[in-house]
Amino acid sequence: MPLLKRRSKFQIAKLHRRDFMASVAIGAAALACFRHPAYAKPRIVEVSMGTALMTFLPATVTIKVGDTVRWTNPGIVSHIINFDPARAKQAGSVSLPAGVEPFNSEEMEKGDTFSHLFTVRGTYHYTCRYHENMGMTGTIIVR
The missing domain is CATH 2.60.40.420 (Cupredoxins -  blue copper proteins)
Incomplete structure (x- = not known):
C-alpha cells in the first residue's frame, strides 16, 4: 500500500485553482499597496x-x-x-x-x-x- 494517497484529477484541479486564486489575491493586494502615492518613488x-x-x-x-x-x-x-x-x-x-x-x-x-x-x-x-x-x-x- 502506497504511503501517499492518490488524488483524482478533479481534486488536483481544485487544489491548483485554489492556489492560483490565492496567488492572484495576494498579488493584487501587493500591487494596490505599492500604487498608493505614499509608496511612490519621490522625484x-x-x-x-x-x-x-x-x-x-x-x-x-x-x-x-x-x-x-x-x-x-x-x-x-x-x-x-x-x-x-x-x-x-x-x-x-x-x-x-x-x-x-x-x-x-x-x-x-x-x-x-x-x-x-x-x-x-x-x-x-x-x-x-x-x-x-x-x-x-x-x-x-x-x-
Missing part, C-alpha cells in the same frame, strides 16, 4: 535659472507631495530663491499654502544648487530676491 525635478532673461526654466512645475525641486544656477549672475512673503519686493508675488513656513536659498553663484522637499499640497509662488522687479518669478504646484 527630483530640475529648474534652471536663465541669466539672459532672468527667468526660472521652467517657470511652472507640477509635482507630487514628497518630490524635491532642485534649482541650478548655470550663469555668472547671482540669485537668491525667495519663498518668504515678508521678503518680497511686491505684495503678492510670493505666496505659500497655509501652514507652510517661509524659506529661502542662500546666495547662489555659478554652479550652485538649492533643493527643497515639498511635503504640503498647494500652490507656491516664488521669486528671485535680486531680480523680482525684472519678472524672475516661478510657481510650484504640489498635488
Whole structure:
C-alpha cells in the first residue's frame, strides 16, 4: 500500500485553482499597496535659472507631495530663491499654502544648487530676491 494517497484529477484541479486564486489575491493586494502615492518613488525635478532673461526654466512645475525641486544656477549672475512673503519686493508675488513656513536659498553663484522637499499640497509662488522687479518669478504646484 502506497504511503501517499492518490488524488483524482478533479481534486488536483481544485487544489491548483485554489492556489492560483490565492496567488492572484495576494498579488493584487501587493500591487494596490505599492500604487498608493505614499509608496511612490519621490522625484527630483530640475529648474534652471536663465541669466539672459532672468527667468526660472521652467517657470511652472507640477509635482507630487514628497518630490524635491532642485534649482541650478548655470550663469555668472547671482540669485537668491525667495519663498518668504515678508521678503518680497511686491505684495503678492510670493505666496505659500497655509501652514507652510517661509524659506529661502542662500546666495547662489555659478554652479550652485538649492533643493527643497515639498511635503504640503498647494500652490507656491516664488521669486528671485535680486531680480523680482525684472519678472524672475516661478510657481510650484504640489498635488
